[in-house]
Amino acid sequence: MKILCLSLFLGIIGMVDGAIQESINFGEIQEQLDKMSEVTPENYLKEIQNFRSYYSQYIQFRQKLCQGEMSTYNINGQTYKTTQKKNIPKAEKKNCLFELSNFKKLYLTKFYQARKNFLQYSHEKRLKDLEVAHKRAITNLEDI
Numbered sequence: 001m002k003i004l005c006l007s008l009f010l011g012i013i014g015m016v017d018g019a020i021q022e023s024i025n026f027g028e029i030q031e032q033l034d035k036m037s038e039v040t041p042e043n044y045l046k047e048i049q050n051f052r053s054y055y056s057q058y059i060q061f062r063q064k065l066c067q068g069e070m071s072t073y074n075i076n077g078q079t080y081k082t083t084q085k086k087n088i089p090k091a092e093k094k095n096c097l098f099e100l101s102n103f104k105k106l107y108l109t110k111f112y113q114a115r116k117n118f119l120q121y122s123h124e125k126r127l128k129d130l131e132v133a134h135k136r137a138i139t140n141l142e143d144i
Helices: 002-010 026-036 041-067 090-143
Strands: 012-016 019-024 071-075 078-082
Touching (some): 026 041, 041 090
Parallel strands (some): 012 078
Antiparallel strands (some): 012 019
16 A cells, blocks of 8 residues: 555656656646646647646556556656556545545546636637727728
């Protein structure tokens, strides 16, 4: 249990759908989540796609850890993974799934805020474009 929980904070190396996931530090993940709500509307689509890919891999990896499909162990501060099936005690599995659920909630909240900011920006931009088009149409009618 302690190694599994520590792996979240010290870093994780895992295999996700055949792709090696780099060592992940939970503090780094938190920083990226915080940056997500600060994404500029102009770069929203590109940045969110990068975030989404990164987090979906992380979530898949954590689900495999919680199900016992993988395990991690720590040697001299380095975290390693094994892909052997391991039976996990119910309490440990419940705790792991609870932590994963909390992470997903945080992830969804940050994505919601970023999307909301993007939609507000888009809406304001379209309203300005509509106003310009309206003034242009009125001017054209007055010129006749």
